[in-house]
Amino acid sequence: MSEFDLINQFFKDSTLKRDDILLGIGDDCAILSPPPGKSLAVSTDTLISGVHFPKSTRAEDIGYKSLAVNLSDLAAMGAEPAWVSLAISLPDTDEVWLKDFMRGFNELSQKYNVALIGGDTTQGPLSITINITGFISEKLALKRSNANVGDAIFVTGTIGDAFIGLKAALDNNLKTGLSSRQLNYCLQRLNRPQPQIKAGQLLRAFNSAAIDISDGLYVDLKHICKASGVGACLALENVPLSTELLAFYNGKPDWQTIINAGDDYELCFTCPQHQVTEMTQVMKTHQIEATCIGKMVEKPGVECWNKTECLVVKSAGYNHFL
Template identity: 45%
Template sequence: MATGEFDLIGRYFEHQKINRSDVDLAIGDDCALLRVPEGYHLAISTDSLVAGTHFLADADPKQVAHKALASNLSDLAAMGATPAWVSLALTLPSFDEQWLSAFCEGFFQLAEQYNVQLIGGDTTKGPLSITLTVQGFVPVGQALTRSGASSTDAIYVTGQLGDSAAGLALLLKDKQCDNTALSQALMTRHFMTMPQVEAGTLLRGKASAALDISDGLIADLGHILKRSNVGAEIYTEALPISAELAAFCETPEQAQQMALSSGEEYQLCFTVPVEQCDDVEALMAKQGIQISRIGQLTENKGIVLLNNGEPVNWQLSGWDHFESESK
């Protein structure tokens, strides 16, 4: 059985359900030919995932594919962009039909959910790694950025925080849990997060700043503070924590600390002018999107953590991808 590059492309990547009308030429030539609608910016993001750094080499390839694409789509969501196209560069140590079939299943399931067409890429032999470039559209003048926040704005996050870090701790066997169902739920959430694309598009013209939580809330919020030249107060009791994370952690404070530092959550952190908070909360509730108001921007630089109004001195850092595994 031939397993050269063109055979891999033909068997696994050329035949997909998504065929967008704005793609004139995709897989099969040296370049893709695409059409950007008038009045829109093209938003582009590239990320790489490497075995042993971002995922264990023996991880479920279907979950790995989901995580790889979800993390890239999350970057578009953070800018308020609607996903359109993706290219994939896949490096494999050897041809493994079972692994590749499962990978494609996870990849195309998520791509179809967001109407994203695979338009090209590359396959080569080497240490297992995945590089994706996603592209999407955002109306000119409506992109969400990190630099528009003011010192009176409220701070929000979508979804729940901390589950990814808990799942990773279990995957790396840094922590133990006797509840099999609980462990499985948290490990699955580490891989199977959903990008907040709808939330991002709804926040156009409403959020003053936004980004996705990939390196931990504490670390990522710092990017908004730096670009917008403001500080922040975070109310730790307001952090959205799942029932599973609460059961996994020994104390509420431990769960809150995990929510603040957990990376690869792919939820959105965004700021809203106070006068628009009610409208944003009502809009998200109408669409069934969970958001939580977790703090307030301030004129004073840095981040102050408050628990029911009392300062707490937790020494927390951001996400370091699989630091334990690489040591």
């Protein structure tokens, strides 16, 4: 099967339609009609087999996760998902693999009404690069530079679960002490992250800075600090942890690992103190868990306090070149 047939068969017909796509897959360019008065939020993420996901990861999960991590960048800006380009390198043509990949991809693309507008298929080591575009009013964007001294720091969901999933995925014989149901939960957290699109959109009503936790809470929060010219003080005992993670650590969470574990794709965001009550109420109404874990301070950097003890953070998040 030629590359062109591949493109036609798997990509052209597999995606939902949107009225703002004037010309879709199949020409030199897609032609798109952006909504009047809105700005575009654009992000790119690459996932490489053996680097960003274990080589044993199922095609369906790779398809899902590739889109999820890109949607997560839109979530961290508060944007509304619209269009996506997919560049995929494959060692060889494999129809079954591609079908499975697109099933996972489409599960999310349908949920968030994001349409595939083009891409490229090439022969090479398995690698996926996605470019995603969403709509946003620039003034409402959850820029990293929006944080101010005194703002409360929040995080959605729980932290560290994907890391346990990763350890389990890389080592079948890992002694986790977890039940298979608990282990499965952690693997789902690794392979099927939920982009916090709704949370990001709700935060547009508040003066929030936000980032998605891809490299680890510590280093991602540091990005907010740097961009805003402030610091952060974390109360580790308030960081939300799942019962599965607590079971894995026998009730004694390894904070050094947890705050440097990436791949959770929860949102870390700030909120001015006078908006906290309203914001919390809005999140509750939409059944989104959001937990206060600290506050922004003047002193640069991120200080992590475990009750009265200050944690000396050794690592600095996941680094692709380490």
